Amino acid sequence: MNYLNPEIKDLKQLGIDKREEYLDASPFPSIVFDNFFNEEVLNQVLSDFPDLSQKKEVISYDNHNEKKFEAKGEKYFSDITKAFTHYLNSQPVLEFLQELTGIKETLLPDPYFVGGGYHEIKPGGLLKVHADFNKHDFTKLDRRINLLVYLNKDWEESYGGHFELWDKNMTKSCKKVLPVFNRVAIFSTTDFSYHGHPDPLTCPPDRSRKSLAFYYYSNGRPKSEISDRSHGTVFVNRAKIKDDIVKEPITFRDVVLDIVPPILIKAAKKVMKRG
Template sequence: MKLYFDGPRLMDVAAANKAAYADASPFPHIALDGLMPEEMLDLVLDEFPSLDSPIWTRYQDYNEGKLESQGEARLPEDLSLILYQFNSAPFLEFLEELTGISGLIGDPYFTGGGLHQIPRDGRLGIHADFSRHYRLPLERRLNVLVYLNKDWKDEYGGHLELWNRDMSACVEKILPVFNRTVVFSTTDWTYHGHPDPLTCPEGWSRKSIALYYFTVDRPKHETIPGKQTTLFLERPGEQFPPDAAGAGDLSLAAVKRRGRRIRAREIAQRWTPPAIYDAVDRARRGHR
């Protein structure tokens, strides 16, 4: 298998774009066209599993209609070897230079990542991603999405939407066209998704490589206390149905209230003698 990443070229791209990344709104991000070798992406497309392949883990509910490879174990060998290169030193050093985040660690398990595919009528609601690795003591810091969709038209939809912190407006939409790579910082406030159903032709799908990067620690201001899993949020005028996953705990106001409650408990636990705190906690639970 050929090694595709040219370290010096990637570092030149990073140096030329790091200011734009840092200054981007509503949160640090960038969309880079032509970053990946087309030969590599053509190979990915040639080997890309079909919609009916048994390799996919399928999500189908109000907020999600998508397929994930859940890692590389069931993929063709060439695809696995390409995914491994995204965890190599040249690519990690490129990301560190571009984003200013040092000590980045690739995910050897490709948790929630690898290949993604969304068919016609599928969608991915606006959300903030899980913030900690499920198997390793690591904090999630970056998303990298490499789009694989040749001849993708604007009217097919599937734009990656980036929303502001108070969920009042979509600030940017990015069309998922072939060889467009999107990098963005991952915090509990980086709300994104493609919330409207795809309108591509029947049999088409929105294909991408999804990669996540971690560090040992992170700035405290990037997280909501107690929030670790993926959190879907309502857009203005949208109301989740009662049977939506986690319904009733998904509004922005609810997230902030929950964070304040958790933070208050942390402070109380820190400054209250253990015997007294445990007694009060047992009494509180007994009155639920």
């Protein structure tokens, strides 16, 4: 089955051809493609997309910083969606991303879909501007690339839900992307690649903002892209907006990770396992 738009004859070459555009993008390396996939396939993926608010094994975020639904792994994927997502984790796509991004370390997919897979935001929902978690929960690999597939037909500008890319100093949104059907956003994830959907969704009550998220990793990365330690999602304030985000409380675990050298933490874990 051909998952791509038939007009894309050589995916790897497309990555080579678009590399300069990707690397030169503001405020950080990124690119948007329209009509990237085979429309018939994506129509079926959309048709099979469940109402995540009605499913049991779904992560539901409902706080000041994020109001959204996120599926766990492949549990609710239909057969065609499973085949489609496996393709997005396959060799041809990895080679395309390697060429597009110019990343030297070998890119690896996430078959567990940690934080990825089905995403859905209902009216009034949002995702404040943030930097993503930088290490995979299980493999501890470094998160390098996000690929987002939007699935929203007849999506009007007035509905909102724009994917926004913010500058490092959080003074302005440098790019706003409407999440329309068969639009793909790809960007490099660092501790300073701030992005999100920060304003409440204003679509009709019978609509929702649907997407599929894919994350790609490497074993090691340039030190200039990260802070000193691994972290979860880090929300940041937009300039001149009072109480834009709510800081999450600092836990005892955070304090320990800040002050205890990693080598001592590893040693302690080994001792606890033996016990």
